[in-house]
Amino acid sequence: MINDKNSKKIVDIIQDFSRRHSLFVLAYGTGCGAIEIPPTMTSRYDAERFGIRGMATPRQADLLLITGYLASKTLKRVIRAYEQMQDPKYVIGFGSCTINGGMYWDSYNTIKILSDYIPVDVYINGCMPRPEAVITGFIELQNLIKEGKANGAQKYKENLEWYRENQRKVIKDWKMPDYNW
Amino acid sequence: MTIYAKLGYTLLGLLIVLNWGFLMGATFRKIGARVAGRYGIPFYQPWLNLLKNISTRTTITHGVMYYIGPVFRLTGGIGLFLFMPMVFTGTVDGPWTNFSFEGDLILILYFQVFGMLGMALGAGQGGHPYSAMGIARGLAQHAAVELPLTLAFISIAIQFDTFSVYKIVAAQQGGIENWVLFTNPFAAATIILAMLGAMGHSPFNLVKAPNEILIGPATEFEGTYLGFMQSAGSILHVMEAVLFMNLVFGGASNWIELIVKTFLIYFWSVFVGMVFPRFKIEQSVTWFFKVPLLLGFLAIIIYSF
Numbered sequence: 420m421i422n423d424k425n426s427k428k429i430v431d432i433i434q435d436f437s438r439r440h441s442l443f444v445l446a447y448g449t450g451c452g453a454i455e456i457p458p459t460m461t462s463r464y465d466a467e468r469f470g471i472r473g474m475a476t477p478r479q480a481d482l483l484l485i486t487g488y489l490a491s492k493t494l495k496r497v498i499r500a501y502e503q504m505q506d507p508k509y510v511i512g513f514g515s516c517t518i519n520g521g522m523y524w525d526s527y528n529t530i531k532i533l534s535d536y537i538p539v540d541v542y543i544n545g546c547m548p549r550p551e552a553v554i555t556g557f558i559e560l561q562n563l564i565k566e567g568k569a570n571g572a573q574k575y576k577e578n579l580e581w582y583r584e585n586q587r588k589v590i591k592d593w594k595m596p597d598y599n600w
Numbered sequence: 601m602t603i604y605a606k607l608g609y610t611l612l613g614l615l616i617v618l619n620w621g622f623l624m625g626a627t628f629r630k631i632g633a634r635v636a637g638r639y640g641i642p643f644y645q646p647w648l649n650l651l652k653n654i655s656t657r658t659t660i661t662h663g664v665m666y667y668i669g670p671v672f673r674l675t676g677g678i679g680l681f682l683f684m685p686m687v688f689t690g691t692v693d694g695p696w697t698n699f700s701f702e703g704d705l706i707l708i709l710y711f712q713v714f715g716m717l718g719m720a721l722g723a724g725q726g727g728h729p730y731s732a733m734g735i736a737r738g739l740a741q742h743a744a745v746e747l748p749l750t751l752a753f754i755s756i757a758i759q760f761d762t763f764s765v766y767k768i769v770a771a772q773q774g775g776i777e778n779w780v781l782f783t784n785p786f787a788a789a790t791i792i793l794a795m796l797g798a799m800g801h802s803p804f805n806l807v808k809a810p811n812e813i814l815i816g817p818a819t820e821f822e823g824t825y826l827g828f829m830q831s832a833g834s835i836l837h838v839m840e841a842v843l844f845m846n847l848v849f850g851g852a853s854n855w856i857e858l859i860v861k862t863f864l865i866y867f868w869s870v871f872v873g874m875v876f877p878r879f880k881i882e883q884s885v886t887w888f889f890k891v892p893l894l895l896g897f898l899a900i901i902i903y904s905f
C-alpha cells in the first residue's frame with residue numbers, strides 16, 4: 420500500500436531517481452558566466468546525457484541556474500521566476516559573483532550573496548567556471564537529491580519572512596504578486 | 601469476439617502504443633544529438649521525464665478549462681486510437697482492429713483537430729494576452745496542413761468507395777503493388793508532404809516551440825499536466841504514423857510490421873527536420889498551400905471522372 424511506511428520509501432526512491440535524472444534547467448543568463456552554458460550543452464560536453472536540458476519557461480523547469488552577477492534590478496525577475504517554479508525546485512549559483520560578489524564585490528547595483536535572497540542548493544565557484552566544473556556541479560546536485568538534502572524550496576517556505584526582508588531591502592518598490600504554494 | 605476480450609485487446613494496444621511513442625520520442629532526440637555530434641539522452645529518458653512530471657506539485661490554476669485542455673488533447677489521441685484498426689487480421693472483428701467501423705475515417709479527421717482545440721481553449725483561459733497569438737499561429741498552421749490532407753483522404757475514399765479505414769487497408773493487401781503509394785500516387789504524395797506538418801517536426805514546429813513565443817499553449821501547463829501532454833503527444837505521434845501507414849503503405853499484418861513501418865514513416869519527418877531549420881508561420885502556411893494543395897486537388901480531380 421502507498422501509505423505503508425516501507426513501500427512509501429520505495430515510491431520516494433523511484434521519484435527521486437526520476438527527479439535527479441530529469442532536470443529541466445531554466446538558465447537565467449545574467450552575467451558573463453552564461454557564455455559557458457552553450458559549450459556545456461553542445462557537442463563538446465553534452466550535458467543532455469545526464470538528463471539535463473534547457474526549458475524555456477519557469478513553470479516547467481526544476482532547476483534555476485543563476486549564471487553570474489545579479490543586478491538588483493533583475494533580482495525581482497529572478498524571484499518571480501523562482502516562485503513560479505513548482506516543487507521540488509533547485510537553484511544553482513554559478514560563478515564567484517553569486518557566492519560573495521566576486522569582482523563586483525564593491526559594486527553599488529549588484530547583489531553580493533545570492534543565498535540571502537533565494538535558497539541555493541549548490542554553488543559552483545570560479546570566474547568563470549569551466550564546463551567540467553558546471554557538470555560536476557550538476558552531479559553534486561544529483562547526489563544531494565539522492566541523499567534527500569536538496570530541499571531549498573522547503574527552507575524558503577519555512578524562512579519566508581527572513582528572505583522577504585532581505586529581498587525588500589534591495590527591491591524598494593515592492594509590487595509583486597503573492598504566490599501561494 | 602466478446603466485447604470484454606475486445607476491450608482487453610484495446611487497452612493492451614494502447615499500452616503498446618504509448619510505450620512505442622515514448623521510445624520513438626527518445627530515438628528522435630538521440631538522432632538529433634548524433635547529428636549535432638553529441639552522445640544524447642539514454643533511451644529511457646521519456647519515462648523518467650513522465651515520472652518526474654507526475655511527481656511534481658501542480659499549484660497553478662487558471663480555471664476549469666485550464667485543467668480540461670490537456671485532457672482534451674489526451675482524449676484526441678486516445679480517440680484516434682480507439683477507431684483505428686492497428687493490425688490487419690483478415691476480419692474487422694479481429695483482436696487489434698479496435699472499434700473500427702464504417703465511416704471511421706471521418707471521425708479520425710475530427711479527432712485530429714480535437715487535441716489542438718483543447719489546447720487552444722486551455723491556453724485561452726490562461727488569460728495571458730499573448731496566448732491568443734500562440735493559438736492563432738497553431739490553428740493557422742493546422743488548417744493549412746489539414747486542407748491537403750483531407751483532399752488526399754477523400755481521394756482515397758473515392759478510389760476505394762469507402763470511408764472505412766479497415767476496408768482501405770483490406771483493399772491494399774496482396775503485395776506492394778496494391779498499396780495506395782502506387783495505385784494513387786498523387787494522394788500518396790500529398791499525404792507524404794502534408795505528413796511533415798501533421799507530425800510537427802522541425803520545419804513546422806514553431807507552434808510547439810516554447811521559446812519562440814512568450815506564452816503559447818506549450819508553456820502554460822506544468823507538472824502532471826505536462827506529463828499528460830507528453831503522453832498525449834506520444835500517442836498522437838504513433839497514431840498519425842499508423843493512420844498514414846494504413847492509408848498509403850498497406851497497413852500492417854502484425855505488430856513487428858507495424859513498428860517497422862511507423863518507425864520509417866516517423867523518421868521521414870525526423871530526417872527532414874534534421875536538415876531544415878524552423879519555418880516562420882507565414883512560410884509554412886504558404887508552403888502547404890503550394891505543392892501539397894495542388895497535388896491534393898490533382899488527386900481529387902483524377903478520381904472524380
Ligand code: SF4
Nearest residue numbers: 450487514515516546
Ligand atoms: S563570476 Fe566572473 S565570469 Fe561569472 S559573472 Fe562574475 S565576473 Fe563574470
